Amino acid sequence: MPDFPRTLVRPLRGKLSGYAVAIALAAVATLVRQVSDHLLPPGFPFLTFFPAVIVTAFVAGRGPGALCGVLSLLSSWYFFIPPANTFAISWPVTTALLFFAAVVIVDILLIDGLQQRQEKLVESQRQLAAMADQQTLLFQELQHRVANNLASVSSMLRIQRRxxxxxxxxxxxxxxxxxxRIELMGRVHRQLYDPAARELALPEQIENVVAQAQDVAAASHVTVVVDAVDARLAIDRMMTLMLLITEVLNNSIKHAFPEGSAGEVRLNLDRIASGRLRLTIADNGRGLPAEQGEMPRHRGLGNAITKGFATQLGGTITVDGSNGVTTIVEFPED
Structure with a gap:
């Protein structure tokens, strides 16, 4: 994190220390004015008090500056405005006190305004630096994910070539x-890395991805019901989860409901223990042949891709094809 300018920003933040400085500087200004009284011509009762008020407002803020101004006004009135050692009032005295008060108020408000603008500037710089760091991290994540996706596409094409x-x-x-598959992967990638979508809850992200999968597969005849907890996943793990969901859903749309027949797929994401999640995707389609109920070795590309995504999540996958097809993936949340 870079160093930010502190010009005009108050060094004293505590109220007690600020008001103590105000009292001390008013006393010092009074003492200096008394010591130098014989060196000054008549008519300069406020000379040493203006710097005291300005310094107090600068180092301690508006409240202590106002206190220093009030103490300075009373001190100069009592000790240095004739007749001395009294609070005598007259039009000339009133005019002088009003002039002092006006100058002090303007000084305090000016300093306070400059400090507030400086604090806003410093905060804006911090936010910009944080955004720059976030963008750098996002770009690195994006590069990593693009590389992984290209590797997945390459593996998929090799399998399909065979x-x-x-x-x-x-x-x-x-x-x-x-x-x-490639089109759907691109859509999911754009959705998850869209800054406007980064704040969406996980259930909304899943629903959006499901809608994308149905659109790509032209599967308006298949109803997908989503019930998911709002788990917090890193963006790369969320990407893997979404691709796994789309692959399983795509398999159900293609194979469970032949010739555009209507059907339903239920998608549940539950927290089964502290730090572990269970994804269940179950369709009410025609299921698997009896000999394929235990995840056979050669179920094609969809099976290989799904298993690969489950491995990337650090989880386990099981498939039950006895009553429709139910795919269960258990994986750690972190």
Whole structure:
């Protein structure tokens, strides 16, 4: 964090110390005026009091400055305005006291205003520095996430290339699937790294991502019900979670509800223990064949991607295909 200017900013912040300085400087000004009385021509009763008020307002603020001004006025009136050692009043005395009071008020207000503007300037500089640090951190996170996403896309394309090599007739479908995944990944990436969306709660973020997944898959026939706790996740972990959700949801839309048949997917994110979360995505579709109920080795690209995202979250994944398909991922919150 850079050093910020402290010019005109009060060095004394405590009320007690500020008022003590006001009293002390008023007393010193009185003493100096008495000592130098024989050196000054008549008509300068306030000479040493103006600096005392200005210094007090500068170092201690408006309140102590006003106190020093009042004490200075009383002291100069009693000791140095004829007749001395009295509080005699007359038009000339009244005029002199009003002049002193006016100058003191202007000085105090001017100094206080400058100090307040300086404090606002310092606070603005702090906020700008904090924003610059945040932007730098965000840019670093963005670079890291882009690199990870490109690596994911590369892995996905390698897997799909092997699928095409084994069954060339599926090339068009495989490429279409890859195109949808990449488009959805880009949408999720833009959503999570949009500064306006950074303050959204996690349930709202999930609902937005679900809407994106349905839009990309043209799945208006599938109803998705979201019930999620507002967990606090770092942006990179949130990105991984959202991509996992979209992949599981995409698999359900494609395979659980054939030929555009209506269906429902329920998405729950619960806090199961201190620092651990459970994501459950369950559809009421046709489920898996009986031999595939225990997460088979070769379930295709969707299974590999989902498992990879769960591993990135530091969690475990289980799939039950006996009644629709239910995917459960448990992972640490931090």
């Amino acid at each position: 699928q095409i090599e084994r069954a060339p007739e599926t090339a068009l479908a495989v490429l279409e699937s890859a195109d949808q």
